[in-house]
Amino acid sequence: MVLSGTAPPTTTIQPTTTTTTSTATSPGNTTVPTQPGTEIPYGRLVTGCTVSGTVAVTFDDGPYQWTSALIDSLNAANVKATFFMVGKLYGCIYDYASVVQKAHNSGHQIASHTWEHKDLTSLSTADQQSQMTRLETAFKKILGIKPKWVRPPMGAQNSQVLSNLGNMGYKIVTWNFDSQDWNGASVSSSQQRFNALGNDPKIIPLEHDALQSTAQQLGPWLITWAKQRNLKMVTLSECLGEPIPGGQYTNVGGATPRDSSWVC
Numbered sequence: 251m252v253l254s255g256t257a258p259p260t261t262t263i264q265p266t267t268t269t270t271t272s273t274a275t276s277p278g279n280t281t282v283p284t285q286p287g288t289e290i291p292y293g294r295l296v297t298g299c300t301v302s303g304t305v306a307v308t309f310d311d312g313p314y315q316w317t318s319a320l321i322d323s324l325n326a327a328n329v330k331a332t333f334f335m336v337g338k339l340y341g342c343i344y345d346y347a348s349v350v351q352k353a354h355n356s357g358h359q360i361a362s363h364t365w366e367h368k369d370l371t372s373l374s375t376a377d378q379q380s381q382m383t384r385l386e387t388a389f390k391k392i393l394g395i396k397p398k399w400v401r402p403p404m405g406a407q408n409s410q411v412l413s414n415l416g417n418m419g420y421k422i423v424t425w426n427f428d429s430q431d432w433n434g435a436s437v438s439s440s441q442q443r444f445n446a447l448g449n450d451p452k453i454i455p456l457e458h459d460a461l462q463s464t465a466q467q468l469g470p471w472l473i474t475w476a477k478q479r480n481l482k483m484v485t486l487s488e489c490l491g492e493p494i495p496g497g498q499y500t501n502v503g504g505a506t507p508r509d510s511s512w513v514c
């Protein structure tokens with residue numbers, strides 16, 4: 251089984267099967283090709299890459315105890331990924347501040363996965379905003395940036411959520427390839443799914459660095475898989491042709507030394 255350690259109930263990371271998420275598994279149906287160097291507008295929902303020859307591997311639900319070694323594996327191969335981080339789920343983001351900084355300093359993209367991984371479609375507008383701003387505060391303290399990209403927990407979104415997130419300065423991304431690691435799929439079964447893909451699938455694969463088997467086995471294996479396919483493993487913004495880092499972050503300054511406010 252893939253779950254190990256002190257993982258919370260798997261229900262917290264399962265994509266829902268409601269109609270609000272049906273677009274998440276339909277490759278590319280809302281991804282609008284953009285001119286290279288053009289930023290995706292706030293409020294837009296993206297599901298797949300647009301730049302040929304790229305793959306934007308995404309890791310959700312960390313930072314957690316496996317994240318640091320995964321970053322080391324990516325760095326050793328000189329490839330990039332995107333981390334959709336939460337404030338409080340498996341661990342508390344402030345307890346992994348050095349891991350968050352290592353990921354950012356290594357050039358991996360940092361994005362929001364909300365503070366507590368709640369289904370945004372079930373929350374009021376104010377509660378949705380609170381889920382975003384609490385994590386913004388943590389990113390400001392730890393990194394001095396505000397991410398411009400968010401992945402709604404479980405991919406759950408609707409027009410109200412998209413509008414609200416857009417008004418808060420966010421672009422929204424789900425995925426167009428699911429390795430099913432969150433659903434108990436074995437590493438070999440996930441690998442078979444990747445191996446069955448075509449030559450230039452322009453995928454944004456959904457992975458979870460909070461799962462030990464993904465961080466230690468599937469993630470590192472993907473580096474080799476991409477190389478063999480002649481695919482460049484890049485950040486989300488790079489696979490969309492966005493300016494970097496302008497498409498990724500707003501620089502809000504003020505990364506600060508740890509103090510007593512660094513708690514969940």
Ligand SMILES: [Zn+2]
Nearest residue numbers: 263310311404
């Ligand atoms: Zn998640």
